[in-house]
Amino acid sequence: MRNAYALPDWNTLAAYGDDELPLLDTALLIARDEYPQLDPRAYADALHDYANALRPTLAGDIDLPAKLTAINRYLFDELGFAGNNTQYDDPRNSYLNEVLDRKLGIPISLAVVQIELTRRLGLPLDGVSFPGHFLVRLPVDDGILVMDPFNKGRPVSAEELKERASPHLGGHAPDDTQLLEILAPATHRVILARMLRNLKGLYLERNDWERVARTADRLIKIAPDAPESWRDRGLAYRELGYVKGAREDLAHYLQALPNAEDEEAMRAVLIEVSGTRSRLN
Template sequence: MGIDRMPMPDWTALAALDDESLPLLPAALLIARDEYPDLDPAPYEALVQAHADHLREEVAAIGQPPLKMAAINRHLFEEVGYSGNHDEYYDPRNSYLNQVLDRRLGNPISLAMVQMEVARRLDIPLDGVSFPGHFLVRLPVDGGLLVMDPFNGGRPLAVEELRERAKPHLGQAPDDSVLLQILSPAPARAILVRVLRNLHGVYAEKNEWDRAARSADRVLRLMPGQSEALRDRGLAYLELDHLRGARQDLARYLELVPDAADAEAIRDRLVDAGGMRASLH
């Protein structure tokens, strides 16, 4: 039995869905359609399904979930050739799922989505993990977790390596309870937001402010009122000389987080751009 799939939604329909109803693959392709407006989702749905169909008989004959995942990873990363784009990590194409499926190159979260979508079509409950740094995937096994790195061929990660990976982001190696919390499954909405935030970061670094604003706007479609996205869209609007939109977004950001570390700098930027300081206190 495969997972249920639905036609590619529009942003209004997508935003109205709860986390459990959000269709990850169609939503990821909807993000890609912003950059590739002629994108037809059907061939990409068919490609992911073909990966699953190719594996179905082999995986069904395997008893243990870790061995099932080993077969999936071998097919995706060795036979088909999906791999992490180590040479051009910040290429925005690494975040657009149509490009990932076409080029067989991606970043951790996009490769995780391919891995998850194929596994779920084979009734294997593979989840994403919003791990600090690189996105990972997890599979419940025998009362524990098998954690894998899709950016490096689906390689399983030992507990000590996970602690070491988390340490630079947390200031110290996490204990068991903190590590388990970090390894909680990421809902579809959180995965999509992370994709969009990655894109925002890439485009802001390139000074492509129209695309940066668009990425932040899509986050706000999925999570209305999200403070960082309001700030990011407002700052992009400032760069685009869209002062009215910048004032609205940044004033709302300062209402939500008045003690933010960047609050005074944002007030100053708005004043310099012709905003009204009195309305921002």
């Protein structure tokens, strides 16, 4: 009989170092909120099996880029992992169990699969929290190799990276120094928080306040120092009729960011909920 596969406890995550957070297990923990019956061992075993299938291919004296090319060929061509171009905003693209089951995802969820598989094979692949589109990077002899997991791990040139970054920098292309800063490795905490923010954004667009509250709550568990998560959970609580929670979270937000751009609007909401009786326990 196999030992139980235990995922982390949400209440312990803030105490982990930024890269001590287990990437796969915490991504599955996020998914378990939506899929309470998921078997985390099955997904860990799937990645283990993928690595075992690849290992003989990578034996011998081949360099890192060649190894990564073989991994990407297996992951994207043989197994069929792909970016979901037709239903990009489907929340299933952000839940790692669904990504591994359906072999469809968005850049960040495909990057997590690629990172987890590649690291099992001894390659130092990292995520890059690039503006607009998550990427991955591998150190090589003459610098770094940057790849796009949404497009089968295609390498991305420095010129293309500058062009991609430009709309997020007021239309100005970054210089080489700025680009290197943008391409810094993303910690596990940054990756997991970005996955949760993506989900929160999707649920905000749908006015799915229960899931907005849940994803904001999980963001607070992972990164309690991000005031926007307290604001968003407070606004969701307000919509759900949980007035006490809304008051506490909005007050926390305004105390943490007294000069926020939306300070006046949030103060008005706080005054409103302070005079409202709670509908929920």
